[in-house]
Amino acid sequence: MLLTVAAVIRLLHTADWHLGAALQGWSREPEHRAALAQLVETARARAVDAVIVAGDIFDSLNPSAEAQRLLYDTLRDLRAACPRATIALLAGNHDPAGRLEAPRALFEIAGVHSVGVITRREGALDLSTHLMPIRDSSGAVGAHLLALPYPRAADLPIAGADVAGSATVWGVRALYREAVDAARAKIGDAPLVLTGHLHVAGGLESEGERRILVGGEHAAPPDIFPADAAYVALGHLHKPQKVGRETIRYSGALIPMSKSEIDYAHGVTIVEIDAVGAATAEHVAFTRSVPHLRLPRQGALAVSEIESALSSLALAPETPDDARPFVYLAVTVDGPAVGLKAEIDAICEKFPVRLVSLAVERPQMSEAPQPAPMRLAERQPRDLFREAFEATHHVAPTEEHLRCFDRLAEEA
Template sequence: MTVRFFHTSDWHLGQYFHSHSRQFEHEQFLAWLLIQIKEKQPHALLIAGDIFDVINPASAAQKQLYQFLADAHDIAPHMQTLMIAGNHDSGYRIEQVEPLLEKYNAKSVGVIHKNDDGQINLDHLLIPITNEQQKTVALCLALPFLRSSEITGLNEQTTNSQNAIAYVHQQLISEAKQRKTDDQALILMSHAHMQGSETSESERPIIIGNEEALSTALFDDVIDYVALGHLHKPQKVGQTHIRYSGSPLPLSFSEINYKHQIVEVTIDPIQTDESRFTFEPIYIPRPIKLHKIAGELTDVLAQIQTLAEGEITEIDQREFVDIEYFTLVPPPPNLRQHIEEIIPKNRYRIVRIFRKRLVADHQNDAATSVHLEPPTPKKLFQQIWQKQGYSNDDAVLQDFLSLIQEAEKSLEDEHEA
């Protein structure tokens, strides 16, 4: 029996882009996705982790997700929405709303659960996908971001993260093989960093203990499709059926040329060759343009003046501009003011002005950089943390960012009141 589904990931709802909200852009993406669902009527929608941008998402971000699930259920009531937690998500948080999700034919897998005997609860990770006639056409092996504390110490085969990850995959795939019938497909959804994949600067490192990225050898040949999340560039990894769908929005200027997409996948498990599956990228329109302007200062100023004119009334819909210039002499003290005067009015948001002073190679001196934009709380925290002699700790930084977001939410609530 044929199964059809959409592979998506890394929505990052609630993200702030250089202190600017992405709510409008996410609204546009979700509205576009609803159109695709209404037209294609897939059996399932997969969201392979990093649903939210932070572990404590603001109420507006949560509302976006749940409103989307309600709207999707209205236009495609037979479609299942299957979500896993990424490294940005709180696995427990996305599972807490299970009764709500059930009303919208949705399922979330946030953490690895254990049975009374201390072994992995495989039932929680194996989700049937059904067609319009309620017949099971596929099994989804749903693996959230695997945290060491959840999977190590189960037995002598799980003494470290790498061994434990291999053990989890082995146990889950073995159980899926026993349960599937010949006319059912196996789809593995995972949030992980795979060997041989291409990264961008916006992705948070998730490799545990500086160990190597995961190998595709974890995926048995019986798996028909591997739906990956974490990396923002759409790409296949080794084989055509092992893929990252990528993020729906550029999450940094390094992703400005990415062809953001969702992947429409159709699998006929009865077929024995590569004709059993088809992959069709559906490209996502970019709601707000990003402009990267770089070069020698006079050239940068000339490029700025060539930007398109025409006002955009709503501030949160204006285009983003990142400026990086090079000079051997100090910049004029009023440079930012000058740039704001020559850039077309009421159309752009300057998110960064960055100066890199070029130093002759024979001097063996590091190039110095000067940022002219106001420091963000994140940057100030990182600077103070390093000055105190502490090394970079991603968990501490995320805790700090969560506190910032909670404070912002509190201020929003007070304003609304």
């Protein structure tokens, strides 16, 4: 198939929106709307030829009506901002694949390609679903997109008994080899863009990200993607990063999804591909609409220091609830922590913040020599209580604690 010479093709690569997510009960919708507005503006300002959403559009398999509405609002705004761009939605492991497939006929009217599952016809990969052209401003085809969603167990070829190593990784590799071979048979050596919702080995995980390869395997090697792929748009890991080579990349999440992501430069990746398939990538970081603050930046505060630390933030008292910073607090405590959370909540309520994480650190107790093991019948209940208390609270019980235990032991 001959390819009309095209100008540079420009892509916007995004993933891991997690629409409908909450943080300790607080809705993330205001943050999502602000980030998605920046995404739409970036797509318009860069005059992109394609927008690729590489999975985990939603946060759960049963997204709320509000989360679905936010997706549709964003697709409407993207189409208005980029009237001719190819827009592709890929299902991730969080997504309800069927819900992304169901409105396909309506999506097609708007020029949106939604791929929830691997589709086959007569056993072969259905390229009418998975392969789509990307055109430049003149209408010339400059690249093709091979859109593959998160691979589920039923999507993978079954490895034979003679396969060495992981059967799951073998199956993922075989799926991509089949898909690329089929695409190449149709488009020749034209620039080819791949998608993947996987954990690729070498990528840095964030706290709470699921290890998603079926069969208990954790990560696929980057060499499952052929060297002649112009670009590989990945989803699943929330940190913007390359893996293996410059043109295999995670765009990262739109907003922080946990305290381990506070320092990430959340945003989107802009990719340019020339006529011979050489690609360059630039990550565009977004401005956060809601601050995420770790107090202190390192170490931990004494409870008596919390109020001063919050005062130093100089936050406006009239800050609306949905714009108040999320605070991840670390405190150090020497004694029992009974009532600690209520005490800290009362302090935080004086300030326009939302406390979403409380980490309690304790001084390390010196290690005493361990006595020889004793049978339970040889132990005194009071000694067992003392050891359990120290193991739980990292301090010895007071005399009042011991008197209370003695009274309870007598009643028993």
